[in-house]
Amino acid sequence: MEVSGGMVSLIDKLKQGDTAALARLITLLEEGELDMASIEHIVGKTGVSFKIGFTGPPGAGKSSLIDWIMKHIRAAGGTVGVLATDPSSPFTGGAILGDRIRMQHHFLDDRVFIRSLGSRGASGGISRIARDASYLMQAAGYGFIILETVGVGQTELDIMDIADTVAVVLVPESGDFVQAMKAGLMEAADIFVVNKADREGSRQMVSAIKFLIETSPPGHDSWQVPVMPTNGLDGTGTAELFGTVLAHREFLGSHGNADLMLRKRLHELKQIVIEHLGMRVDGMISEALMSGYSEELADPSVSVYSILNRLMHDERLLGMLLKRG
Amino acid sequence: MEVSGGMVSLIDKLKQGDTAALARLITLLEEGELDMASIEHIVGKTGVSFKIGFTGPPGAGKSSLIDWIMKHIRAAGGTVGVLATDPSSPFTGGAILGDRIRMQHHFLDDRVFIRSLGSRGASGGISRIARDASYLMQAAGYGFIILETVGVGQTELDIMDIADTVAVVLVPESGDFVQAMKAGLMEAADIFVVNKADREGSRQMVSAIKFLIETSPPGHDSWQVPVMPTNGLDGTGTAELFGTVLAHREFLGSHGNADLMLRKRLHELKQIVIEHLGMRVDGMISEALMSGYSEELADPSVSVYSILNRLMHDERLLGMLLKRG
Numbered sequence: 001m002e003v004s005g006g007m008v009s010l011i012d013k014l015k016q017g018d019t020a021a022l023a024r025l026i027t028l029l030e031e032g033e034l035d036m037a038s039i040e041h042i043v044g045k046t047g048v049s050f051k052i053g054f055t056g057p058p059g060a061g062k063s064s065l066i067d068w069i070m071k072h073i074r075a076a077g078g079t080v081g082v083l084a085t086d087p088s089s090p091f092t093g094g095a096i097l098g099d100r101i102r103m104q105h106h107f108l109d110d111r112v113f114i115r116s117l118g119s120r121g122a123s124g125g126i127s128r129i130a131r132d133a134s135y136l137m138q139a140a141g142y143g144f145i146i147l148e149t150v151g152v153g154q155t156e157l158d159i160m161d162i163a164d165t166v167a168v169v170l171v172p173e174s175g176d177f178v179q180a181m182k183a184g185l186m187e188a189a190d191i192f193v194v195n196k197a198d199r200e201g202s203r204q205m206v207s208a209i210k211f212l213i214e215t216s217p218p219g220h221d222s223w224q225v226p227v228m229p230t231n232g233l234d235g236t237g238t239a240e241l242f243g244t245v246l247a248h249r250e251f252l253g254s255h256g257n258a259d260l261m262l263r264k265r266l267h268e269l270k271q272i273v274i275e276h277l278g279m280r281v282d283g284m285i286s287e288a289l290m291s292g293y294s295e296e297l298a299d300p301s302v303s304v305y306s307i308l309n310r311l312m313h314d315e316r317l318l319g320m321l322l323k324r325g
Numbered sequence: 326m327e328v329s330g331g332m333v334s335l336i337d338k339l340k341q342g343d344t345a346a347l348a349r350l351i352t353l354l355e356e357g358e359l360d361m362a363s364i365e366h367i368v369g370k371t372g373v374s375f376k377i378g379f380t381g382p383p384g385a386g387k388s389s390l391i392d393w394i395m396k397h398i399r400a401a402g403g404t405v406g407v408l409a410t411d412p413s414s415p416f417t418g419g420a421i422l423g424d425r426i427r428m429q430h431h432f433l434d435d436r437v438f439i440r441s442l443g444s445r446g447a448s449g450g451i452s453r454i455a456r457d458a459s460y461l462m463q464a465a466g467y468g469f470i471i472l473e474t475v476g477v478g479q480t481e482l483d484i485m486d487i488a489d490t491v492a493v494v495l496v497p498e499s500g501d502f503v504q505a506m507k508a509g510l511m512e513a514a515d516i517f518v519v520n521k522a523d524r525e526g527s528r529q530m531v532s533a534i535k536f537l538i539e540t541s542p543p544g545h546d547s548w549q550v551p552v553m554p555t556n557g558l559d560g561t562g563t564a565e566l567f568g569t570v571l572a573h574r575e576f577l578g579s580h581g582n583a584d585l586m587l588r589k590r591l592h593e594l595k596q597i598v599i600e601h602l603g604m605r606v607d608g609m610i611s612e613a614l615m616s617g618y619s620e621e622l623a624d625p626s627v628s629v630y631s632i633l634n635r636l637m638h639d640e641r642l643l644g645m646l647l648k649r650g
Contacts, residue, residue, distance in 0.1 A: 040630040048625045153479075262622060273606050274602065297594070303371065304590060306369045
């Protein structure tokens with residue numbers, strides 16, 4: 001696989017931590033102009049970033065919390081990149097002016113990089129783009145990467161799969177937690193955060209979540225999922241939250257959890273292999289159309305499953321899946 | 326590929342239009358217990374159903390409209406199956422009692438089949454399940470299949486890809502249309518419906534949508550996307566809506582649109598080939614783990630892209646992709 005000269009220079013700048021190069025490469029990625037060869041070239045040998053996911057319903061105050069976590073990371077001397085895919089997030093431009101101004105100080109800090117990813121981009125691709133953008137940030141040297149999504153669908157859960165630590169942020173409002181459970185967030189959570197903890201019902205919500213975790217533990221081996229009250233307005237509890245993220249990182253890095261990390265890597269490898277094959281399948285289907293399959297393909301009474309069966313016995317077409325790209 | 330004896334008997338019942346067999350097979354599908362061999366066996370040679378998709382924001386009144394369309398289909402002597410994936414739909418049990426009772430008459434009609442699909446099911450799979458469930462309904466002989474989703478994310482757009490005709494349902498409320506545009510519904514729509522057309526602002530909304538269609542036409546070749554006012558409460562405009570669906574079916578079937586139908590089929594074939602390969606990729610990765618890749622896979626400083634590159638040059642592992650299943 002070949003990478004063009006202009007791309008090599010952009011990649012060099014990226015690896016020196018040039019934020020303009022990073023921003024440009026993420027834009028290329030979103031526009032589908034960054035091929036796998038270039039991504040492979042970029043991320044073949046880089047440092048390792050720790051990825052923190054924040055998800056939860058709209059209005060849970062995720063971006064205020066992220067704002068505080070960024071401050072704690074910077075105070076500890078770390079660098080941080082944020083990838084926001086929640087369309088209602090202030091990071092993605094959907095918020096009131098006050099929120100935006102509050103975050104301005106980060107924009108003046110070059111150890112912090114904030115980027116929103118459009119939810120339209122290349123079809124079916126927002127979780128893929130988030131994954132590859134986080135690799136680009138990793139290559140640019142950011143020690144922490146924060147992924148923000150609004151937890152409603154499978155796409156958002158797929159993005160949370162990228163994260164090493166997933167914080168599910170809820171607020172003490174009726175129905176909120178039930179919706180989160182339905183959306184599959186219970187299983188995804190490494191940490192539960194009850195934000196706006198000054199509100200009525202907050203202690204009851206913390207107790208209820210703890211009860212549910214104890215009676216139906218998520219599949220996290222020996223990690224005890226904590227439930228943490230916070231207040232994104234004044235930062236109450238956010239230092240403890242960051243401390244818990246670090247404790248979870250420690251937990252993942254400890255010897256007994258090699259299996260957990262390996263499972264995550266295998267899952268990611270599978271995704272990448274399938275995406276790679278997907279591009280070859282395009283070629284294989286085009287070829288099928290030109291060589292004896294066109295009639296069946298045009299006939300709606302022949303199911304695509306029948307055609308699948310024929311393709312999977314066609315040595316010549318199968319060979320196209322394996323050709324060097 | 327082998328299909329068990331019990332399955333063959335269930336499939337026979339399905340093909341006789343037995344709704345209990347259909348319901349059972351959809352449950353097996355949701356539980357991941359229906360393999361591709363069985364699906365292929367079922368849908369290899371069946372009639373062709375016409376698939377209508379209804380999408381739009383929650384509260385747009387999609388299910389009332391569907392209720393009317395079902396009546397029109399039945400009045401015309403047709404049979405209809407409904408697959409609902411909108412968690413707020415009365416079909417999926419999320420609605421107030423009144424709505425449910427209103428639909429009871431359909432449940433007493435055996436030429437009508439209504440089924441909701443859980444949004445949790447097998448991971449990443451709701452659009453795949455919707456596609457295969459609609460094939461099961463097709464095999465059971467339903468002439469029309471209605472797919473209902475709430476138009477917010479990529480998953481819902483993927484489900485709409487299955488439909489032959491996509492109706493995007495909006496109500497005259499501020500922001501509704503802008504949200505629909507952001508969600509990519511503009512491009513997906515074959516028909517726009519402005520429901521609750523008795524409300525203030527309805528005529529302005531119809532005009533605004535028409536203006537936008539004229540100035541930035543969706544990629545629908547020569548089909549002029551209509552904008553239809555309806556009222557789901559008393560059925561106003563729903564006969565015209567059904568007429569327009571039939572006109573769109575006519576349009577798709579006409580000679581000049583063979584390309585459009587072919588593109589849809591090719592897209593679906595690609596999805597199915599990738600799902601099929603996906604299962605084999607699982608085996609390939611397990612094998613990689615046991616044969617020389619385990620160290621790299623366990624080392625987070627080696628990117629999965631590097632491993633991809635190595636896998637794609639490993640003849641033995643690539644061979645596993647092609648083995649007969």
